[in-house]
Amino acid sequence: xxxxxxxxxxxxxxxKIKIYYTETVRDNYKNKxxxxxxxxxxxxxxxxxxxEELEKLCKDMDNSNQRKFSRVAVQxxxxxxxxxxxxxxxxxxxxxxxxxxxxxxxxxxGDICKIDFKESARDPAVAVRAIGSITxxxxxxxxxxxxxxxxTSYHWLETELLSQAPDPSVLEDEIFQRSIFELDDDLVxxxxxxxxxxxxxxxxxxx
Numbered sequence: 001x002x003x004x005x006x007x008x009x010x011x012x013x014x015x016k017i018k019i020y021y022t023e024t025v026r027d028n029y030k031n032k033x034x035x036x037x038x039x040x041x042x043x044x045x046x047x048x049x050x051x052e053e054l055e056k057l058c059k060d061m062d063n064s065n066q067r068k069f070s071r072v073a074v075q076x077x078x079x080x081x082x083x084x085x086x087x088x089x090x091x092x093x094x095x096x097x098x099x100x101x102x103x104x105x106x107x108x109x110g111d112i113c114k115i116d117f118k119e120s121a122r123d124p125a126v127a128v129r130a131i132g133s134i135t136x137x138x139x140x141x142x143x144x145x146x147x148x149x150x151x152t153s154y155h156w157l158e159t160e161l162l163s164q165a166p167d168p169s170v171l172e173d174e175i176f177q178r179s180i181f182e183l184d185d186d187l188v189x190x191x192x193x194x195x196x197x198x199x200x201x202x203x204x205x206x207x
Contacts, residue, residue, distance in 0.1 A: 008058050012110075013195045015051040016133060020112040021199070022047065023083035055110070069095040069174055072164045079126075081114040082107055089141065091117075094161060096174055097190070098132065102141040109134050114203060115144065117156075128153040131203050133193070148189040148200040154181060 026040035074094040078101055080087045089103035099115075107113075110133060117128040130153055136143035149157070158175055165171045181188050187201055 008054055010195075012051065012054050012058065013193050015047055015054070016110055016112050017195055017199050017203075019044065019047050019051065020083045020203075027083075051110070069097045070165070070170055071095045071100075072161050072166075072171070074099075074160065074164050077118045077120065079116040079118065080105075081116070082111055092141065094157075094164075096157070096161065096171075097180055097192075098135065098143060098145040100141060100143050105137070105142050107134055107137070107142065109137060112147075113144070115146075128156045129204060130157075131200060145193070146190060147193045147195070148187060148197075148204065150186060150204060150206070151183065151188055154188040 022040055022044050026037055026044060029037040029040060071093040072095065074091050076091045076094075078089050078091055078099075080089060080101065085106065087103060087105055089101040089105075092100045092102050112131065112133050115130045115132045116126040117130075118125065119127050128149070130149040131147045132144035133147055134142050135145045146157075161171050161175075162168045180190055180192055182191050184197055186206055187197055187204070189195075189197060189200060
């Protein structure tokens with residue numbers, strides 16, 4: 001059974017996903033259906049209010065629950081899709097639980113995005129896709145926590161880390177002994193970010 005703190009964190013995660021979806025839907029109505037745009041804007045305001053109140057109650061939770069994973073220096077272009085905008089950036093480092101992306105971003109901590117990893121800046125094709133959430137922002141860029149991805153993307157993450165790590169044995173221990181991911185059919189998702197898995201699948205373009 002979930003304790004009170006875990007229940008609050010679960011609701012926070014659900015709100016973040018709802019806000020992402022609602023912002024996207026609202027913007028589609030902006031020029032076509034003003035009344036629906038207004039209705040969704042009001043709903044968004046309520047979601048943001050609830051999220052803000054819960055995050056104040058749980059402000060120390062993130063630090064107490066964080067688990068450290070080895071960072072590996074990886075230079076790779078990425079495309080980030082937030083509900084409010086899209087950005088091009090470059091990965092500065094990568095770990096089993098997330099990555100740091102260099103660049104200038106007009107986003108906030110907790111914002112959800114699709115992360116498209118590319119082989120090169122000139123190649124439009126997407127090599128790997130994941131869903132992430134901003135955990136930290138500074139003048140150099142943003143730190144992202146991985147929430148979900150396809151199994152093929154998770155295998156790519158493991159391979160990339162092991163091939164680039166100075167000491168692969170350390171990464172092997174983290175992958176096999178301290179994995180934070182769980183497998184649900186064709187979805188790999190973070191056990192630290194409890195959320196509706198059907199919504200995560202939709203974000204990854206899964207049936």
